[in-house]
Every structure is written in structure tokens, then in C-alpha cells.
Amino acid sequence: MESAYNYIMLDKPRSRTAGLYNAFVKNDEMERFRLLRVLANWLVPRYRLKWPQMGWWDDSFFNEYLEQFAEERGLNADRRFMLYQLSRLSIAVDGDTAECGAYLGAGSFLMALNNREAPSKRKHVIFDSFEGLSTPKKIDGAHWTEGDLSVSEAQMRENLSEFESEIEVHKGWIPDSFRSVSERRYAFVHVDVDLYQPTLDSIDYFYPRLSNNAILLCDDYGLKFCPGATAAMDEFFSDKPEKVLSLSGGAGFIVKGRPTATIVSQMP
Ligand SMILES: C[S@@+](CC[C@H](N)C(=O)[O-])C[C@H]1O[C@@H](n2cnc3c(N)ncnc32)[C@H](O)[C@@H]1O
Numbered sequence: 001m002e003s004a005y006n007y008i009m010l011d012k013p014r015s016r017t018a019g020l021y022n023a024f025v026k027n028d029e030m031e032r033f034r035l036l037r038v039l040a041n042w043l044v045p046r047y048r049l050k051w052p053q054m055g056w057w058d059d060s061f062f063n064e065y066l067e068q069f070a071e072e073r074g075l076n077a078d079r080r081f082m083l084y085q086l087s088r089l090s091i092a093v094d095g096d097t098a099e100c101g102a103y104l105g106a107g108s109f110l111m112a113l114n115n116r117e118a119p120s121k122r123k124h125v126i127f128d129s130f131e132g133l134s135t136p137k138k139i140d141g142a143h144w145t146e147g148d149l150s151v152s153e154a155q156m157r158e159n160l161s162e163f164e165s166e167i168e169v170h171k172g173w174i175p176d177s178f179r180s181v182s183e184r185r186y187a188f189v190h191v192d193v194d195l196y197q198p199t200l201d202s203i204d205y206f207y208p209r210l211s212n213n214a215i216l217l218c219d220d221y222g223l224k225f226c227p228g229a230t231a232a233m234d235e236f237f238s239d240k241p242e243k244v245l246s247l248s249g250g251a252g253f254i255v256k257g258r259p260t261a262t263i264v265s266q267m268p
Contacts, residue, residue: 056081069106069159076106078249079219084110086215086253087188091118094211095185098125100174100202101193103149105159107219111188112163122187125168127177127202128156134173139196140228149194175201185211192219196228203236210256218244221252 022031033052040047056062062081066072071080087097087110097111105126112124132150153171160167170177174193178201186209191202199218206216218233220226221244233244233252241259244252254260 065109069104069109071106079247079251080106080110082247082249082251083107083190083217083219084114086217087111087114087190088117090188090213090215091115093187093213093215095187095209095214096123096125097188097190098127098186098206099190099192100127100198100206101191102126102128102156103192104151105156107190107192108156108160108167109163111190112160112166115166118187123168124163124166125170125181126156127170127172127174127181128153129173129177130156130171133194134198136195137197137228139231140194141225143225144194174198175205178205183209185209185214187211187214189214189216190219191216191229194220194226194229196232199229200232200236203232207236207240207256212257214256215253216256217251217253219251221250222246223250 019031019034022028023035029052037049040049062084063072066074066077066080071077090097091114097115099108099111102108108124108126115122115124130151130153132147133144135146136144153169157164157169168181170180172180175198186206189202189206189210191199191206193199193202199220203216203218210216218229220229221233222230230252237243237254240254242254242256243260243262244254245260246252246263
């Protein structure tokens with residue numbers, strides 16, 4: 001503990017009491033951050049903190065959005081922000097957008113919002129059982145249970161009410177529910193169903209329907225509590241020119257038609 005404390009203080013040597021005084025009494029944010037690093041290094045050494053001077057942490061629109069979905073203190077902000085940014089990249093790509101697994105609609109909200117800037121009118125298409133997860137397989141590990149993350153369609157629609165005429169909702173189990181949607185091209189697809197089989201079924205359905213330069217983002221990629229979804233992505237793209245680009249805050253994506261260098265597996 002002592003050596004960790006000295007290590008953190010390396011940029012400005014100071015006494016421990018001065019540091020604690022500044023952190024607790026003067027409410028100095030950087031001093032509090034130093035203290036946090038000491039505690040984090042001690043409690044969970046493998047946990048990697050990041051610099052607290054992230055500009056987007058103070059983005060008022062984005063913070064209001066997180067609050068709207070009660071996620072301002074949650075652990076998903078990095079992935080939400082990546083989804084928001086990546087879906088901006090597809091506004092000039094031909095086609096609609098889609099989400100497999102919408103839950104309360106937080107991800108769909110960002111995609112529907114960015115769709116408003118697309119040069120031609122597009123729809124955001126949602127697929128969800130509204131009965132939670134399907135049955136996990138062995139490859140999915142022990143984290144998930146059938147029926148987890150169940151919300152009502154009405155609740156999700158209420159959260160997306162400002163986009164009512166811009167969304168299309170297909171209730172039912174993936175892949176059966178894909179039969180109820182008309183044939184079309186897609187510019188951006190968010191796959192977020194947590195488990196191996198529906199992830200594989202979703203990519204299998206959407207990959208041939210992606211326009212050139214379209215993005216397919218899998219929210220669960222690389223997260224250790226979603227080993228099945230990660231495996232489904234790697235398995236599907238193993239014989240495709242596009243390989244999954246893994247994001248540092250979790251999730252992974254491909255760009256249709258962009259061959260990608262292979263990477264040595266990040267998973268143990
Ligand atoms: C992690 S949540 C999605 C979170 C959402 N994308 C967001 O941005 O907040 C997973 C969702 O996938 C849905 N789901 C899981 N397996 C499914 C399947 N086989 N068919 C249809 N929906 C499924 C669940 O009902 C749940 O709403």
C-alpha cells in the first residue's frame with residue numbers, strides 16, 4: 001500500500017497527509033483520483049483505470065441521454081458512446097439500421113437519432129422476444145439464465161416514443177422473427193443478444209444484407225461473461241475477409257467489404 005501510494009505520487013512528491021487533506025478537505029479532484037488509483041491498485045490490481053480528463057464525460061447531451069436510461073452511474077457508458085459514434089459513420093451508407101435485442105431501447109435510441117441525419121429516409125428495425133434471453137448453451141458459460149433481461153414491448157416503445165414513426169418493431173424469437181421483416185439492405189446493425197445461438201443467427205441473417213461499408217457491431221464481443229457471443233462472431237468471420245475489430249471498452253465490429261488483419265486471440 002505504501003509503495004503504491006509513493007508510485008502514484010511520482011509526478012509531484014508530497015506528504016501523505018497533504019495528499020489526504022487535499023483529497024478530503026479541499027475536494028481536489030486530481031488528488032481524489034490519485035487516492036482512487038492507490039485503492040484500486042490495492043483492491044483489484046488488474047483493474048485498469050483511465051485518465052479522468054475524457055472530454056466526452058462532460059458532454060451534456062450524452063449525460064442527459066444516460067440519465068434518461070438510468071445509466072449515468074452504470075458500467076455501460078463506454079459501449080454506449082462507441083455505439084453512438086460508430087452509428088454516425090454509417091449515415092451515408094445505403095439502407096436501414098437494425099438492433100437484435102433492444103431491451104429498454106437505449107441502444108436503439110442512439111441509432112434512431114443518428115438516422116435523422118441520413119441523406120435519405122431510413123427506418124430503424126428492432127427485433128426482440130420481449131421475453132428475455134433464450135436458453136443458454138454450454139458455450140455460453142454460467143452467467144446467463146433463460147428469461148434474463150425481460151422487459152415489455154410497451155415499456156421499450158414508451159422510451160422510444162419520440163421515434164414512433166421512424167422505428168419498426170418485430171416481436172418474437174430470433175431467428176424466426178426475421179421472417180416477418182421485408183427484404184432490404186442495412187447500413188448499421190447492432191447485435192446484442194448475449195448468447196451464442198441468437199448472435200450467430202443474427203450475423204448469419206444480416207451479413208449478406210449489409211451494404212458495402214455498413215457496420216455490424218456486437219455489443220457482447222470480448223466480454224468474458226458473453227463467451228458464446230464472442231465465439232459466434234469469431235466463428236462466423238473466420239472465413240470472411242472482415243475480421244472483428246475489438247474495442248477497448250468491450251464490443252467488436254466489422255465494416256462490410258473492408259478486409260481486416262487477423263489478430264492473436266485476446267481471450268485466454
Ligand atoms: C442485453 S439486452 C439488449 C440491450 C440493448 N441492446 C441496449 O442497448 O440496452 C438483450 C436483449 O436481447 C433479447 N433477446 C435475447 N435472446 C433473444 C432471442 N433469441 N430472440 C429475441 N430476443 C432475444 C432480450 O429479450 C433482451 O431484451
